[in-house]
Amino acid sequence: MGQPVVHFEVIGKDADKLQSYYGELFGWQMNADNPMKYGMVAREGNVNAEGAGIGGGVGGGMPNYDGHVTFYVEVPDIEEALQKAERLGGTRVMGPASPEGAQVELGQFTDPEGHLIGVVKSL
Numbered sequence: 001m002g003q004p005v006v007h008f009e010v011i012g013k014d015a016d017k018l019q020s021y022y023g024e025l026f027g028w029q030m031n032a033d034n035p036m037k038y039g040m041v042a043r044e045g046n047v048n049a050e051g052a053g054i055g056g057g058v059g060g061g062m063p064n065y066d067g068h069v070t071f072y073v074e075v076p077d078i079e080e081a082l083q084k085a086e087r088l089g090g091t092r093v094m095g096p097a098s099p100e101g102a103q104v105e106l107g108q109f110t111d112p113e114g115h116l117i118g119v120v121k122s123l
Contacts, residue, residue: 006074007120008056012067015039015060022058030058034101037061070108072118078107081119085109090117098123 012018019030019039028046030039038059047053060067075081078096086092086109093116095107107119 003073003075005071006054007072007118008054008070009072009118010056010058010067010069011062011065012060013062013065015058018060019058028058032059036099068116070116070118072106072120075119075121078105078119078121082107082109085111085117085119088112095119 010018010022015032015037019032022028023030023039026046028041030041032039034040036059038057041056041058043053043055046055073081082092082095089112090109093108093110096105097107098105103123105121105123108116109119110116
């Protein structure tokens, strides 16, 4: 069995603008009441009639960074996943790391064509 995609992320320069845009476009309710003003989109309330859907986040405020759109795959071991990505031709971008106050450990890598992908493990 494969590992599931569990989170999406849109990061840019202006969090408020992006949160407003995606909220209006897709009807997403976001909670950005956190120190990073990262707009969390809960899975609940954002699913189709069959119950399919994932949560995510929309954020910004990163100077000198154009941003990215990516998804996160849940894995049992962040370091192991990053090492495997590297062995297969990818490049580690960050991790393992746990954002302050988060109950997850994260990593990111680029695939052989440069696409940014995230891996996540609940703590």
